[in-house]
Structure formats: structure tokens, C-alpha cells
Amino acid sequence: MDHMPLGYCVKNCTEDTLFIDLTVSDTLTDDIYLGMHPEGRVVIDSEDTTSVYIHGKKVILHNFYYVLPDSTSVGVYPLNKDTCYIYAIKKQIITCYTLGEIRMKKLYDRQIITKKDFRDRLFEYRYIDSIRCRN
Numbered sequence: 001m002d003h004m005p006l007g008y009c010v011k012n013c014t015e016d017t018l019f020i021d022l023t024v025s026d027t028l029t030d031d032i033y034l035g036m037h038p039e040g041r042v043v044i045d046s047e048d049t050t051s052v053y054i055h056g057k058k059v060i061l062h063n064f065y066y067v068l069p070d071s072t073s074v075g076v077y078p079l080n081k082d083t084c085y086i087y088a089i090k091k092q093i094i095t096c097y098t099l100g101e102i103r104m105k106k107l108y109d110r111q112i113i114t115k116k117d118f119r120d121r122l123f124e125y126r127y128i129d130s131i132r133c134r135n
Contacts, residue, residue, distance in 0.1 A: 007121070008022060008079050008118055008122075008123065009072050009073050009074070009121060009122045010022055010072070010073045010122075010123050010125050011070075011073075011122055011123070011124045011125060012067040012068065012069055012070065012071055012072070012073070013070065013124045013125055013126045014069060014125070014126065014127055015069050016069060016090050017066070017067070017068050017069060017090070018066075018067050018088045018089065018090060018091065019065040019067070019088070019089045019091065019094050020065055020073055020086060020087070020088050020089075020125065021086070021087045022079075022085075022123075023084060023085055024079065024085070025085065026085060028099075028102070028103055028108060028110070029087075030099060031062070031065070032065045032089070032094070032099075033059060033060070033061060047063070048062070048063055048064070049062060050063055050066065052095045054095070054096065054097065054098055055098065066091075072122065079115060082114050082115050083112060083113075083114055084115075085110060086110070086111045086113060086125060087108050087109070087110055088109045088111075088125060089107065089108045089109075090107075093107045093108075109127060109128060111125075111128060
């Protein structure tokens, strides 16, 4: 019996490890970040998160958004609108800059897509020309 995923997926067709958010929001959200927490203050499952230090502060990233090269994201993105946005941030960017810096310097790729761009609920993500030159 074939099983259809509950949501939409994004295949990372690049050579970079990316954090990818598929959303109906036209701005980069905070969803990728669980937050900044001092050591030992919050108990977090290490299988679901990645901890990094950015400017000396511990930042917790959701692994839900972590997509290796030539692999597919978790398929639970609900899309209740026809138009959606893909935000892709290279791993080396998201682990070195705060979310505010990433937004201000536009260190992400943003693509506008529609449900018609998906094939069987899967979108094959590739860079647009402008992001290839960034870091």
C-alpha cells in the first residue's frame, strides 16, 4: 500500500547542507531557532536539536529544518494557501550569524512557489543565481 505524506517536502538538490523552511509567510520566521538558552537551563532532546554558539551565546536549532545535500526534508509542512515561500540558509551561515544578522544581510535564499510547483507534494530545491555567490 502506498503512503502519501501528510504534508509537503523539499528535496535539497544542492551540494550544501541547508536549513530549509517552507512557509506561507513572506518574511523569514523564527521557527528554525528554538532559542537562546544558558547551559543546563532547558532540557532538550539532542536528537531533535543542534546546539551552536553564535557570538558566545548558545543557540538551539531545530533539526526539523536541517536537510543534507541530495536528501529530502521532513514531510509535514502544511500549505493552506496556493502561494508559499522557501527560505534556505546554508549551515555555515546559520551557525555563524544571529537570525537578526541573517535577515539584515539577507544571507538566505528566498523563493516564491505555488502548489503547482510540487510534484507529488515534493519540490526540488535548487539555488537561484544570486545566492551562489554568497559565502
